[in-house]
Amino acid sequence: MKKAFKALVAGAFLMSANAAWATPSTTFWTPATTYVQPFGIPHLTYDTYFGEKGAYPIDVGLTMGILPFEKVQAEIGFDLFYPGYTANGFYLNAKLGLTEGALGSWFPGISAGIHGVGLKSGTSDYNILHAEVGKALPIGTIVVGGYYGAGSEALWTGSDGSVNRLGLLGACGTSLNLT
Secondary structure (H helix, E strand, O other), X not given: OHHHHHHHHHHHHHHHOOOOOXXXXXXXOEOOOXXXXXXXXXXXXXXXXXXXXXXXXXXXXXXXXXXXXXXXXXXEEEEEEEOOOOOOOXXXXXXEEEOOOOOOOOOOEEEEEEEEEEOOOOOOOOOEEEEEEEEEEOOEEEEEEEEEEXXXXXXXXXXXXXXXXXXXXXXXXXXXXXX
């Protein structure tokens, strides 16, 4: 009887829960979004890739908004990759953004930040600087930007010996309104 009551209570909680339409401030381990966590709102990250052919690690992290403004927002956080690419797999991140529509309905979202900040120089300090511009359109959201690997050169050196620190970021997505 006790187990049945616990199951009934758990079912009641699940049935009464509202949908959480949260938007992550990263997309597939990239910052290719201008979204920044609002002030005091935490975002828990838990990314897994079971069934994928790549050997991707599990990503667990926390990011939180730190500025109490509507139009200018900032976030800080961390990610823990397990098994990690490095000995500890612990990385820091931060982002500053101007929200879409901040200066008028035509104004795109703009953000810039850093991620992949490792705590051990030369072995985990990717220190990826990035900047993005994005706009929600009737067909979905479009984002373009770029990144620069400011960390240890050894981490940006390919198997052929070339150093590749610069790259483009881009994302597009559709928005589903299920309400």
